[in-house]
Amino acid sequence: MNIRTAKRWFLWHKWTSLICTIFMLMLCITGLPLIFHEELDRLLEKQVVAEVPEGARKMSLDSLAILAGKQYPAEKIRYIFWDNDDKSKVIFDLAAKPDAPPEGSRYATLNAYTGAVLGKPTTDGIMDIILKIHMNMFLGIGGKLFLGLMGILFVIAIVSGVVLYGRIMKKYDFGMVRKYKSNRLKWLDTHNLIGIVTLTWASVVGLTGVINTLSDVIVALWQQGQLKEMVAPYANQQPLTGTLSSLDSAMATARKAAPHMEPGIVTYPGTMFSSKHHYAVFMRGNTALTSRLLMPALIDAKTGTLTDARTMPWYVNTLFLSEPLHFGDYGGMPLKIIWALFDLGTIIVLITGLYLWFARRRAASQQWSRLTEKAVYEDEE
Template sequence: MKIETAKRWFLWHKWTSLICTIFLLMLCITGLPLIFHHELEHVLEEEKVAEIPEGAQKKSLDELAAAAEALYPGERVRYVYWDEDEPNKTLFDVAPRPEAPYDSSKYVVLNDYTAAVLDRPTTDGVMNFILRLHRDMFLGIGGMLFLGLMGIVFVIAIITGVVLYGRIMKKFDFGMVRKYKSRRLHWLDTHNLIGIVTLAWATVVGITGIINALHDVVLFAWQQGQLKEMVAPYASKPPLEGQYASLDSALLVAEKAAPDMKASIITYPGTMFTSKHHYGIFMKGKTELTARLLMPVLVDAENGTLTDARKMPWYVITLFVSQPLHFGDYGGWPLKIIWALFDLATIVVLITGLYLWVARRKAAKMQWSRLNEKIEEYDEA
């Protein structure tokens, strides 16, 4: 590699690293507890078990939804959720209107057998604060897109770092750390070694982070694409008013349309994941991988008949796969521990990178100061 070319690669690596380092440090520090967010939530929040009275029968979804709405007079359910880790429970999102902003939502968890209130989750917890900071720095879509841009800059820094390390390793043994040289060289070699060891992980997390930052863009593309096609026959019809068809019957229709899947979320008419005329019932697979992939089934909320059911387009599937991979949420504890170790190693890379930049600037200032002193001595002589 020519010297001029090497300098250009070095400048690209230096400035891309400096631009994104502070934000990456924030993402790595907040990402560490998010790797274990399921486990930490169980520790930080009191979990109530859904007790099943002897001989009790499961309540219908319609009964549970009515019980949730009764807790907040004048408001209606707009989303229904299930969590496999919390059996015999159903979570309802109740709001003044379907299109109301998320901060107006009230959440309530009901026992499937007794309709008793088990919990009223809020978004004020520690884990939600960390997630918001990690996801968009409390700046909404602007913050998400900015962090996505920092992800792109990070990937460029990785590529330029690999090119530079390859040039260095032509002269030295792979993994070399010059312990007995200057402190700066010691930390430079440590920085390079840890950086190359974490290369694959950092690339995966960086790319999946960029994809996740496009969450709202992907949602908009799906709304304007597949969803719009699915509800096209209803485009000229007025929004539904009054009572909707039974939730239970709509769920049966969805299960019949996707017999090898199970319901994960039900969205009410008027919400962003469906039309003003349909229940959007999102079905998921039953394996570790397919459980991450949702399939929308649209059921006419007026008469309870099937309107359409389609597999999600590739760009939505890419997002669904990227979200859990970003946090190592695929292989249970072993993968989470590996993700956490690499996260800590990346924090070391970022801190040593900052140290090297500061040390280099100090060294340059000292050299310049010494040069000025020699010039002054020469002038005095």
């Protein structure tokens, strides 16, 4: 690599790092507690256990929906989903309108066996606030896309840093830290070493983070693509009126369409994940990997018959798989600890990068001052 090429890589690394470092530092700091969000949620929030009487059977979903509706008489159910850690809990999302924004949601958690109300989850706890900062800095889709851009710059900074480190290692041993030189050189070597150690993790988390920031775009593509094709026969029909068909019947129909899967989410007609004529039952697999992938089964909400059921497009599945990988949710506590250690290492890389930039500027400023003083002195002579 010649001097000109090396300088070009250095400038790429310098400016992409400078632009994204503060935001990546914020993401790493807020991401650290989010790695352990399940454990912290249990610690910070009162957990209500769904007690199951001996010999009890699950209540029908239609009966549970009636009980949930009584909690908010002015609202309508639009989503139903199940607690990941306790299948005895059923959570209902209610809002004034099916297409109301997420901020308009109210929740009711019921015991699937007794119908007892277990609580009304809130969305303003400390972990929810941290998650919103991490996702979009409270700036909606604009904040999401901005952080996605910062993620792209972060990946470019990683690539350019690897290229520069490879050039340095041609002259020195791998992992070298010049402890007895200047502080700036010591921190430069430390920055480079930890950066290489965390390289793979930072790349994976950076790329999955960029994908996650595109979630709204990906959902919109799915709505205008596959979902639109699936509901095309109903495009010219009037919206449903009157009583909808049985939820339990819709669930049974969805199970027949995907016998080796289980329901994950049920969406009502008129929501953004369905049509004005269908229940959408999103089925998921039973393994750690396939449980992250969803298959929508559309059930005519008037007749209870299956309209269509398809696997999601690759770009939606990529989103589904990237989110848990981003937070280290695939391998239990051991993987979470590894994720946390790499997160701390990346925080050190980001902080030392800022220190090196300020130290370089200070050294350049001091050198300029010395040259200026020397020039003045020579003029006086």
